[in-house]
Each structure stands twice: as structure tokens, then as C-alpha cells.
Amino acid sequence: MDRKIRVLVGKPGLDGHDRGAKVIARAYRDAGMEVIYSGLHRTPEELARMAVEEDVDVVACSILSGAHSTLLPRVVDCLKKEKGAGELDVLVLAGGIIPVEDVESLKESGIDAVFGPGTNTQDIVEYTRANLKR
Amino acid sequence: MYLHESAGNQVAESIIQGFRTRKRAALARAVTLVENGSIHAQDILEETFKHRGRSRVLGITGSPGVGKSTLVDSLITAIREHGNSVGVIAVDPSSPFTGGAILGDRVRVRSRTTDDQVFFRSLASRGHLGGVSRHTGDIITLFDAFGFDYVLVETVGTGQSEVDIMRYAHSVLVVMAPGLGDDIQAIKAGILEIGDVFCVNKADHPDADRAVSVLEAMLELNRDWKWRPPVIKTVASQGKGVVELFGKINMHLEFLEQNNLLEERVSRSHIASLEENIKRETVDRIFARSHSDGTLDRALKQLSEGKTHPAALARQLIQLYLCSEK
Numbered sequence A: 001m002d003r004k005i006r007v008l009v010g011k012p013g014l015d016g017h018d019r020g021a022k023v024i025a026r027a028y029r030d031a032g033m034e035v036i037y038s039g040l041h042r043t044p045e046e047l048a049r050m051a052v053e054e055d056v057d058v059v060a061c062s063i064l065s066g067a068h069s070t071l072l073p074r075v076v077d078c079l080k081k082e083k084g085a086g087e088l089d090v091l092v093l094a095g096g097i098i099p100v101e102d103v104e105s106l107k108e109s110g111i112d113a114v115f116g117p118g119t120n121t122q123d124i125v126e127y128t129r130a131n132l133k134r
Numbered sequence B: 001m002y003l004h005e006s007a008g009n010q011v012a013e014s015i016i017q018g019f020r021t022r023k024r025a026a027l028a029r030a031v032t033l034v035e036n037g038s039i040h041a042q043d044i045l046e047e048t049f050k051h052r053g054r055s056r057v058l059g060i061t062g063s064p065g066v067g068k069s070t071l072v073d074s075l076i077t078a079i080r081e082h083g084n085s086v087g088v089i090a091v092d093p094s095s096p097f098t099g100g101a102i103l104g105d106r107v108r109v110r111s112r113t114t115d116d117q118v119f120f121r122s123l124a125s126r127g128h129l130g131g132v133s134r135h136t137g138d139i140i141t142l143f144d145a146f147g148f149d150y151v152l153v154e155t156v157g158t159g160q161s162e163v164d165i166m167r168y169a170h171s172v173l174v175v176m177a178p179g180l181g182d183d184i185q186a187i188k189a190g191i192l193e194i195g196d197v198f199c200v201n202k203a204d205h206p207d208a209d210r211a212v213s214v215l216e217a218m219l220e221l222n223r224d225w226k227w228r229p230p231v232i233k234t235v236a237s238q239g240k241g242v243v244e245l246f247g248k249i250n251m252h253l254e255f256l257e258q259n260n261l262l263e264e265r266v267s268r269s270h271i272a273s274l275e276e277n278i279k280r281e282t283v284d285r286i287f288a289r290s291h292s293d294g295t296l297d298r299a300l301k302q303l304s305e306g307k308t309h310p311a312a313l314a315r316q317l318i319q320l321y322l323c324s325e326k
């Protein structure tokens, strides 16, 4: 079976910074993965619906607007609602401008890992590969 | 490998059950399994094939950037306003170097993302030429069985006539845009023959009328159309002309039905799927077997030493691995 890793690169909320998202998308593509880019200004509900329809292994949210603590937990909640009962089988990652003091509570709300400015994209790719949930 | 790959035919059963209750996650997973050539794909396709027949399949093709995805967005709106449901399959190219892909059609398809009567799936071409992925026929079957009224298939932007979509779709929409030199290319590439409906998008561009008249003049050269393809101007980014376009698409579908031509197209799509499956199976098998018993390595060595050539080798391998099978 020719298994391809599929990733949704999502831009939640009113945030026009898309460089990071595009850098991440390219890094995943260059690692042989199939990346669905959501485009800007998506709601958590929309991102969750996309994740289901595209049957992705990873939801990767890029957010630099400062609204991460409201939007990201909602992405996780919407994913759980869309996916129904049981453990989430998608890895949920976030990156962008997210202060360290917010990371712990994001993790409690179901974000698996957070990556800030300057992260080496190779590290992100390796982390992703090693932590897939299915 | 999926964890549930080991769970026997429970996987197929739960997906088929999911189709009955219209669970979108079931359709989504079914597409993945078919795309990946999973062992469960056969069971799922066998069952879903029995329930096909509802969907009208519209192929949407044209050069890169002409506005196919933007049109898909407004067609979704038109279809929903008619009270119908729609599934979309959008194909983008895979990188020939890494096998990865960035599938960006969703960027332009912004409305109705969370509408329960709309389903959107992006596919990578995975090395298949011809504008669609090699599983397109089977994936259309899945969408059809799920019960959409319309299935839209956006091809990779090619602008060439050798797009496979015409083999799978009931109706083919060819999208052009002024200012891309498209009118001259169109004639060369024979794209006129594959369109059932033509759309000159970006009609907010001053050259649009000229593009329309060039296209009309070309179509006039052929006098014995059974169906004369209409040419519609649209501004997809503003939704202009899309209701009319949708009307013409439906007229073409009605024309097919009234003249008993739909069956012909359906059977053409079956042949296309059959052919794809035969190709895939034989290629996969021959490579797998010749690889595992070392024949492939030896063959490649002979090739590089110039002792044989690919055509002769191909025939040998087919003889060796296929003709000996009972």
C-alpha cells in the first residue's frame, strides 16, 4: 500500500500573515507529503470540516494574530465534534507568534506541539513523522 | 501503514455502513483507501459500485490560472441554490521529485465549506499525466454512491486536449481566459473537440469579447454538431454569468438523456476505469515480482550494458509474469 501523509495547513482567524504557513507547506511537500492549504481567514469549524473531508493525518495551524488561545482550542473541539467519539486520530500542531507562557494551556486543550519563529523546518518534518497518530 | 489495516474486513464494512448513514468521514476514508491501493479498496468499490448512478459528473478543465477553482466555488453556490447536493474532486500536480504536493484549490473555494450538502476533496495527481489522478474513475464511483446530485471534477491546469477527464465526465466544461494566448493554443491542441460547454472567464478583461468571437468562429467551422457547444462569458470572481453557465450545463445533460447518449458516456467511463485498473495492476505486479526475485535488477543491468532494450524487456517480463499465471 502506497501510504501518503496528508497535512492540512490552516490559517485560522483574521490573520493575514501567510509566509510561515507557506514555508511550512513547502517543507512538508518537499518531504513527500500532500499538503492541503486552507487559504486565509478560516473559522475553526471550516478547518475541522476540511480536515475530515481531506482525511488528513495532521492539522497544522499557523497563527500570528495573537488570538491563538481562543481559536486553537476551538479547532480541537470542532475536530472532536466532526470526528465523533474516540481518541482524535489527527496530530494537531501550531506555530507562529505564540508566547511560551501560553503553550502549556494550549497543550492541555489538545494541541500536540507548538513551534515558534526560527524553528528549523526539518525538525518540524521529523517531529511530524515521528508523532503521527495512525 | 494504517493501524486499522490489520482489522480485516471490518474496515470495509464500517465504511459501507457509513455510506448508508451518509457519514462524510466514511467517504473521506474510502477515498484515501482507494488512492493508496489498500487491500480494503476492492470490497468498498464492489459494494459502492452497486449504488452508483445518481450523480451527474461535470469535468472542468483549462490552462493554469484561468479560474477553474473560482468557477467551482460559484457553481457550488448555483447548485445549492437549486436545492441539489454536490461533491467536488480537485486535482493538483504532485512534485515529480519528492512525490509531495501542495493542493491549493481550496484557497479559491471559500463559500459553503461547512454546508452538509457539499463535500470537497483535493487529490494529488501522483505522477499520473492527463490532468487527473489514476484513481479518478473509482473515486467518482465513491462520490456517486454517496449520493451527490452533481460531482464536479477540476483537473490539473493543462490546457491540453489529452486530458483524461473527458473519459470520465458526462459533460466537460472547458474554461479559457482572455490574454493567455489561449485562443491560438486551443486550436492547436484540439481542445475544441473535448468541450461540451465553453466558458470564457475573466470577462472583466477587455479582450474577452474577442476571445469569444474567435472561439465561436472556430466552432462554426464544424457544421454537423449533434450538440453545438455554447460559449458563455463569466466573471467567476464576481459570480457573474454563472447561473447562465449552470443552465447550459444542465441543457447539455438533458440533451444527453433525451438522445440516449448518457449511457454511452457512462460506458465510456467504465472502460476508462477498467483500463486504468488493468494498467495499474499489471505494472504493480510485474515490478513487485521482478523486484522480489531479483529479475528486475538483472534486467536493469542488461539495459545499462546495452544488451537489450526496454520494449523487448517489457515483452519478456509480461510473458514471464502474466502469461504463466493461471
Ligand code: B12
Pocket: A014, A015, A016, A017, A018, A019, A020, A021, A023, A024, A059, A060, A061, A062, A063, A064, A065, A066, A093, A094, A095, A096, A097, A115, A116, A117, A118, A119, A120, A121, A124
Ligand atoms: C512580515 C510581517 C508582516 C507582513 C506579512 C506579510 C505576509 N504576507 O505574511 C505585513 C507587513 C503584511 C504584516 C502586517 C501586520 N503585522 Co506583522 N509581522 C511580520 C513579521 C515581521 C515577520 C513574520 C514572518 O513572515 N516571518 C517569517 C515566517 C517564515 O516565520 P513564522 O511565520 O514565524 O513561521 C515560522 C515559525 O513560527 C513556524 N511556524 C509558523 N507557523 C507554523 C505552523 C505550524 C503548524 C508549525 C509546525 C510551525 C509554524 O515555522 C516557521 C519557520 O520557522 C512579524 C515579526 C516577527 N519577527 O515574527 C510581524 C508580526 C507577526 N506582525 C504583527 C502585527 C501586529 C501586524 C499588523 C497587525 C500590524 C498593523 N498594525 O497593521 C499587521 C496585520 C496584518 C494582517 N492582516 O494580519 C505582530 C503580531 C503581534 C502579536 N501577535 O501579538 C508581529 C509579531 C510584529 C510585532 N513584534 O509586533 N506583518
Ligand SMILES: Nc1nc2c(ncn2[C@@H]2O[C@H](COP(=O)(O)OP(=O)(O)OP(=O)(O)O)[C@@H](O)[C@H]2O)c(=O)[nH]1
Pocket: B063, B064, B065, B066, B067, B068, B069, B070, B071, B105, B108, B156, B157, B201, B202, B203, B204, B205, B234, B235, B236, B237, B238
Ligand atoms: N479578473 C478576474 N480574475 C479572476 C476571475 N476568476 C478568477 N480570477 C482570479 O484568477 C486567479 C486564478 O484563479 P483560480 O480559480 O485559482 O484558477 P485555476 O484555474 O483554478 O488555477 P489552477 O488550479 O492553479 O490551474 C485568482 O487570482 C482568481 O482570483 C475573473 O473572472 N476575473
Ligand SMILES: [Mg+2]
Pocket: B068, B069, B070, B104, B105, B154
Ligand atoms: Mg484550481
